[in-house]
Amino acid sequence: MKRLFFVFAFMIPLIINAQTVKTDVLVVGNTAAAFSAGVQALESGVKTIVLTQSDGFKLQDYKSIPASGVTKAFEKRARKSLKLADSVPLPEITNQIATAVIKNWSDSSKLFDVINNAPYHEIKRSGNGWELRLTKNKSIKAKVLILADNPDKLMAALKIASLNPAVLSQLNYNENLYRTTIAGATSAGAGFLSLYNLLIPKQENLLYIPSDHFEIGPAAGATAAYAAFFQTKTSLSNLKRIQGELLSYKHALMPFEDVKIADSNWLAIQKIGITGIIKAEIRNGKAYFNPEKEVSYDEIKQPVKDYYYKAQIWFDDHQNIPINLENTIAMVSYVGNKAIEATKTDLAKKWNKNYGFSSKYDLKKILTRREFSVIINEYLKPFDDVNVDRTGRIIR
Template sequence: MIKKLLVLLLMLNCSSVFAETIRTDVLVVGGGASGVAAAIQSARSNVKTMLTEQGPWLGGSITAGGMCILTGNRNLASGIYAEFRARVRDVYKMRLGYDTTRNAPLVFEPATGAAILKKMADTVKNLTVKMNTRFTSVKKEGTGWVVTIIEGGKPLTIKAKIVVDATELGDVAAGAGVLLTAGFDSRSDTKEALAPQNATNQIQDISYLAVLKNFGRGAGRTIPRPEGYDAGQYACLKNADVKKLLAATALPNDKYLLNPGDCGNQYSVTSNDLIPENREATFRKAKLRTLGLIYYLQTERGFKNLGPADDFPTADHLPYLPFIRENQRSAGLVRMVLDDIYTPYNRQSKLYRTSIAVGDALPGHYYSAAGVPTVNYPPFPAYSIPLGAVVVKDQENLLVTEKALSVTHLVNGSVTDPAVQMAIGQGVGATAAYCVFFETTTKNLRPRVIQGEILDHKGMLMPFADIKTTDRDYRPIQQVGATGMLQGIQKAAGQTAEVLFMPDTDVRTDEVQPLMNELYARAFLWFNKEKPGELFTVANLLSYISEMTLRDPKNLQLETRKAWKSYYHFPAEFNLSRPVTRREFAVLANRFFNPFARKVDISGKMVN
């Protein structure tokens, strides 16, 4: 009897050594802003999806990292990010002084943001979320992947067709052997005029943020003197207007986000400091830097009434993780460079045609180390993120977000903004779902199909700040804009530049003729015959439609006249002789000859 019990116990013990194995179509590793959005979109696209997160909160930088004031994409809020914004505002809209204007920065308490993201994820069918699970390994199996995580102290093996690396530091990509680079790229490598002559491995500083609370006049909230405290490290704040700094980062409920720009809480790192074996020591030193900042404000500047709020249930009430601005970047199918932002229409590759998201965040440049190259960006335009930048080049069915995107260092400073990352995550989720739904791999991506799914879920492809997602003609304008037939117009304002569609302006013949000729072989004959003037008229457009679609010209004119107000709701009167507006052109072109239906490859080149 005893022998049988021993054998049984031995068998049970042996079985527990082997990891449990589960299967899913899409696995998203990392529950930050991009990871949550990717998982939600993949599941909403009717694909079985699993999301794993190593910490107790969803949201990454914007919750567990404390970056709870989001200024990026506030003019371009769409899709899942717009949904998140709306839910946050619903929580706070009745609070006195809370700014609910359409393009105001999004401000919230970290725990509130985490709760909202959890609720969003919990209501999505086809989505399983596993919290407090640590990624340990990844390996290839056929066209899919085998990922091991630790759940409840035990290994769990997950087999997935598509894996999304949404970790803060690109751990899955590194584990899969993806080619990675870090730091400043050289000018000879990227051909970017603003890049330095020589490459360096210096990346942007990391920062532990802090949520402080005003506990009232006379309160004494001074924390213990941090280990290694040196008041000289905070001399940059000696004469600073601390009240003004805090007012600029005010949160609801008498709280403040302590993140004084380039002073006080930055900690200089290289990518080597962020590899797994060095990470804990690096984060500890960065945390001490921020604790020292709090102590300095309390003791040297007299703000004893300010202390860490209890938003984070950690021993020191600092966030679960530091705010990480940069790390290693993957080699993708394409690499996004500055010219794809400043001059997207003038490049040989037309990456904007493959857009899966948009961004408008001003690039960060946070370095406390001496000798780091200074970059003076001209007014920074809003831009599109190309599909190929999230697809790893040499590893099939592996997609990347966060700091592992295939971009240059100078682009990275903008695309890693958390609000931009949430938009990118939605595009990545649609891409993952496409591969599963069509039973294909990342070697056979069709950008137009993926973009259609993104638009179906109110995402944005072109960064037109003057065309809201609620606009009646949002989709045709987005689709025609994504062809480049009608190009966005940059309008600089200070350090940034909006990209506008300007729907009520007239269409010029020279802007639409190149692509119209490319779409149809016989379009060249039509232009030679009609010889439209400098401005393209309503009559010109209807004539072109008639010629290319073989519709009777008189019937087309009659039908369009009848539908002009009743169906299209165009504000201007129907008049054949006047110039057609960009809105009218986009809507009619999209309906009748649909340039968006023309396939494009991963570089944006049109293919038959």
């Protein structure tokens, strides 16, 4: 069972015919981003309503959507709705099939509802949350609003002249913002979304995302769910917990072209990629982790030292050595206060069986970037144990 940060003790049925319907997260929109945001908010364990204002979702080409926790959850529901065994290929997912599956899903869930063909007439603040009026006598109140639609009514309510959706950044190691990523977008080259580009200054519990970016939706869904569950403001979002939630659902936070979620070392590579201890190669606007390339002393020396004070001493005492398995074990044992022989024994047991490495366990072997990432993630845990500030600067 996956470890989630959203654990709920009770569920309250959603009564659509009530004068005022209350929910944790309200998503407005009918495109891929609204779909993925709504599904992720539900998967993260909070009550979610998606208001499409049309006859269903418009997902365009489902085959082009990157595999993720959202697609996995949807396809599981699709098989159940269509009564298909796991061994039977899914048919082409048209908008009609997607809408039917989502309707079946919402009909069977106490936490999820999709309301189609229901335009709203007014939107306004309601305490720390939002109220969206469907008719004179019916409205929806939500703790957090995700807008993946035209913002005109919202801007009028807020009395502002403009509102810009969350903006992707391009991976650039001259700055550290990539460490604050909550979405990797290979559809935008080496694109990523910083949590702090999703949050809107002076607008609490409001997230505005571009309608055509499926990969951004889960980031908005998990961020909204965090604020709703913990009854807090989006400005107080916990970066590490939201990143961890998204990774647990197989959402790529780093836009690596050459490491897919089916890779047995995907999670370790994502985590080490986020730290920047091993950096991707940016080529033709895309990011390549090059997992089978041998790791070099020069590329990891400074990043590891940046994360750990003790690493500075170790590297000063070990100049220009090969990054083989023996030296890496010595380094992680020294920095992580571990016994060298115990670490060797542990790694020997896990090398092929647990980590799925194709190479033999050999202390003199120069490590690949894949192998080095797995070892550093396992024995030093820089992603899990070291925090960063809003700019991605390491806090020690």
